[in-house]
Amino acid sequence: MSAPGRSIPPSSPASKSSPLGTALATIRDRDYLLDRAGVIFKGIGDVHPGTHFLGYVKYYPDARGDRVLFGRTYRQNSVVSKAFGILADRPECYLYSPAVGCVITGVPREDIVTHYSCRQTLAALHQTPALLGQTAVSEDLLTIINWIVAAGAADVIGVTGSFLVGACNARAAPAQPEDPGGCVMTLERGRFVTLDGPSGVGKSTTIQALRDELFNRGIAVRQTLEPTTRDIGRFISAHFSHIRSHALACLVAADRYEHVEHEIEPWLSAGDTVVTDRYLASTLVMQQLDGMPLKFLLDLNAHVLMPDLAVILTAHPSLIAERIAARGPRNRFHHDPTVPGREVDLYDETAQTLMTANVKVLVANTSDATPSEATATIADAIPESPVASAA
Ligand SMILES: Nc1ncnc2c1ncn2[C@@H]1O[C@H](COP(=O)(O)OP(=O)(O)OP(=O)(O)O)[C@@H](O)[C@H]1O
Ligand SMILES: Cc1cn([C@H]2C[C@H](O)[C@@H](COP(=O)(O)O)O2)c(=O)[nH]c1=O
Secondary structure, eight states: OOOOOOSOOOSOTTSOOBTTBSOGGGOOTTOEEEETTSOEEEEOSSOOOSSEEEEEEEEEEOTTOSEEETTEEEEEOOOTTHHHHHTTTOGGGEEEETTTTEEEEEEEGGGEEEEEOHHHHHHHHHHOGGGGOSSHHHHHHHHHHHHHHHTTOTTTOOOOHHHHHHHHHHHHTTOOTTOGGGOSOOOOOOOEEEEEOSTTSSHHHHHHHHHHHHHHTTOOEEEEESSOSSHHHHHHHHHTTTOOHHHHHHHHHHHHHHHIIIIIHHHHHTTOEEEEESOHHHHHHHHHHTTOOHHHHHHHTTTSBOOSEEEEEEOOHHHHHHHHHHHOOOSGGGGOTTHHHHHHHHHHHHHHHHHHTTOOEEEEESSSSOHHHHHHHHHHHSOSSOOOOBO
């Protein structure tokens, strides 16, 4: 799968492409880093510890903000110390710096989904000036870039996002709706990938590895799950032990419709690839285990967004039972020793049901593949073009 065409192509053949610039290995002072929570950090310095990239919060999602990025409203933070308040519930973003002698902020490396490189953008614009079009702003920008390159300073000076967005907007405004070339920030819809399978088969483990694999391929990923962390999803998780049958089937469908409307669809529209831990297939299996007829479940979910790729993880039932026993039962299904075998059979049937509905399905067996092997197979199977649409 290639990276969605979100911005300027990378200029250096040696660097791995990412939606907004260079590979992480080349992070430099003042580059921007977008993390999983949607916070944008401004990198500080060119030397970073092994676990984090040092930086402070530059923009953060806030309804009171005055700029929109990938469908979200952002607020600018110009006071370094305020980053501590914005990150109040993110202890993983604080670290002690022996060099500075105090606690500073940074973004954990594994949380980064996008890297915007100011220097690489400068190089790309110098190489392909047409990317900026013909406006007074872009002409000024190109004059400056040419001057920087001629002075041999391209390795230390870059194009900041603010300058680029200014140039981009100046050109985008007069463009006609049918003229897609109005702005360098073109967005292609992301891909929607679902991961389902029996409890303990390895969904969480695989999804973590898949997120890293896609990130390394330069793809911006949103990781999510069902039941969701929204109101209905939290209600399901809190009452799963005693709500079942028709009521539970209706609740999980309601949670899914909210999930699609408020999270999955906006993220896909913003160009992100969305990977969810459990989706429709889990309903077709878990609610059948609860005695619900398949037709009732398909009717309830008739209008949910179908995935571009539905991954069904499977394994030998005895291995699944061993994994569940090793970590201890977490819900009412885990106490029934017949469940892993019935789940495996129902997921096989569900794979067929989804294929009949023209969904691309990948069945991956975690009994004989390591998480990284399973992950590479899944990443390779993600379609080049998005096909997901509401049924
Ligand atoms: N491909 C794999 N090969 C070997 N072991 C694996 C693999 N994937 C996961 N495991 C192991 O299986 C156990 C369960 O994994 P995990 O928690 O990811 O399952 P899960 O499907 O997300 O479970 P649940 O749905 O109940 O949350 C873990 O101990 C994990 O290390
Ligand atoms: C999406 C979905 C979930 N469930 C149930 C199945 C599981 O027992 C829990 C989720 O917990 P886990 O930690 O991911 O194993 O929710 C369901 O019954 N129907 C669904 O559609």
